Amino acid sequence: MSAEKRIQELGLVLPDVPTPVASYVNSVRTGNLVHLSGGLPFNGEKRFVGKVPTDLSLELAQEAARVVILDRLSVLREEIGSLDKVVRIVSLQGFVNSDPDFYDHPKVINGASELLLDIFGPKGRHTRIALGAAALPLNAAVEISLVAEIE
Numbered sequence: 612m613s614a615e616k617r618i619q620e621l622g623l624v625l626p627d628v629p630t631p632v633a634s635y636v637n638s639v640r641t642g643n644l645v646h647l648s649g650g651l652p653f654n655g656e657k658r659f660v661g662k663v664p665t666d667l668s669l670e671l672a673q674e675a676a677r678v679v680i681l682d683r684l685s686v687l688r689e690e691i692g693s694l695d696k697v698v699r700i701v702s703l704q705g706f707v708n709s710d711p712d713f714y715d716h717p718k719v720i721n722g723a724s725e726l727l728l729d730i731f732g733p734k735g736r737h738t739r740i741a742l743g744a745a746a747l748p749l750n751a752a753v754e755i756s757l758v759a760e761i762e
Contacts, residue, residue, distance in 0.1 A: 614694035625685040651751040659752040673722030703739040
């Protein structure tokens with residue numbers, strides 16, 4: 612299955628590659644692995660900020676996680692040339708800016724995991740962590756990083 616074609620079939624558009632906002636790079640390739648820095652759910656004018664579920668519902672937080680995945684895939688495409696070179700999404704690390712008594716972090720990050728499966732099929736199955744955080748950079752609702760194996 613072509614990931615590039617699947618993105619088009621799903622009607623998705625990858626955003627422009629963001630410029631890092633601190634002292635880091637968007638990606639590092641080592642051998643056949645690409646490690647992607649954490650991305651935030653900011654897509655042009657649309658910004659998902661605040662705490663889940665006080666400021667954002669579970670459903671909006673899942674949408675935020677999907678926005679981050681598209682952002683991270685734009686970084687990955689820039690690094691490797693085509694998402695069709697992805698052998699497997701190895702791992703995903705998801706952080707949710709959440710209220711202290713919110714425990715559905717995995718449900719929020721499912722928004723990201725399910726989109727990876729939709730795009731990559733079985734190659735999108737990955738290990739992951741889904742954690743709550745007291746705060747995230749720029750008050751983002753979620754932050755997600757990835758590791759991908761490439762050809």
